[in-house]
Amino acid sequence: MELKDVLKKRRTIRDFQNKEISMDIIDYAIVNGFKAPTYNHLREWDFVILNQLESKLMLIESENLNKSINLKELEQQFENKDKTMKEMYLDAIPKQKKMILESPTIIVVIFRPKTRVAEAKKLNDLNCLASIWTCIENFLLSLAEHNIYGVTFIPINIETIKKNLGIPDELEIATLIPIGYMAHDAKILRQKTINISERKHYENGKSKKTK
Numbered sequence: 001m002e003l004k005d006v007l008k009k010r011r012t013i014r015d016f017q018n019k020e021i022s023m024d025i026i027d028y029a030i031v032n033g034f035k036a037p038t039y040n041h042l043r044e045w046d047f048v049i050l051n052q053l054e055s056k057l058m059l060i061e062s063e064n065l066n067k068s069i070n071l072k073e074l075e076q077q078f079e080n081k082d083k084t085m086k087e088m089y090l091d092a093i094p095k096q097k098k099m100i101l102e103s104p105t106i107i108v109v110i111f112r113p114k115t116r117v118a119e120a121k122k123l124n125d126l127n128c129l130a131s132i133w134t135c136i137e138n139f140l141l142s143l144a145e146h147n148i149y150g151v152t153f154i155p156i157n158i159e160t161i162k163k164n165l166g167i168p169d170e171l172e173i174a175t176l177i178p179i180g181y182m183a184h185d186a187k188i189l190r191q192k193t194i195n196i197s198e199r200k201h202y203e204n205g206k207s208k209k210t211k
């Protein structure tokens, strides 16, 4: 596939088919993940692959996703917000448990921090986090090339999850990615239309380059 087609194809999907994913495709995406740029040239990244129901239940429990969601309250919370953003949250929030439960595989993406995220004071203290996200994008694009989609979920109770998965204390979790084939009725949300000419800027605040 051409790069532009893969870039267009990758979307966040939260509704999955009950269909296993070949480990060859996951390996391909991990190999491509490791081609991403990295701040210290070391690519200190790891991927944990979860397939067991117990692991999914542990994540749901750790993240307190069993609680019911009041859709009316949720609607009110986003009442005056951007329409595309609101559409996304109203679809996404109620699906957080389901997407973990129904995805055949969840990928836990791990990195070695330069400075602990909670202790970061300068932008470059977070170079480790910036680097792992370039890796994650390569990973997601490579899956999309093979009709596999994912959703990056940032856990809140990271220490509990690390402990339950036996992840060493000195490493950090960047994200959990439930992945899978898109369900036949999967919701593909509208992306916000961006006018690039309004987002491109030159020196001195000029919006158009003058010769």
Ligand SMILES: Cc1cc2nc3c(=O)[nH]c(=O)nc-3n(C[C@H](O)[C@H](O)[C@H](O)COP(=O)(O)O)c2cc1C
Residues within 6 Å of the ligand: 010, 011, 012, 013, 014, 088, 092, 093, 096, 151, 152, 153, 154, 191
């Ligand atoms: C840093 C980051 C955190 C995200 N966290 C979540 C999350 O916790 N739960 C979720 O359902 N989606 C999450 N997403 C997915 C976004 O909602 C999604 O990427 C966004 O709506 C754009 O949609 P698209 O990826 O289809 O273009 C996250 C994405 C990013 C980049």
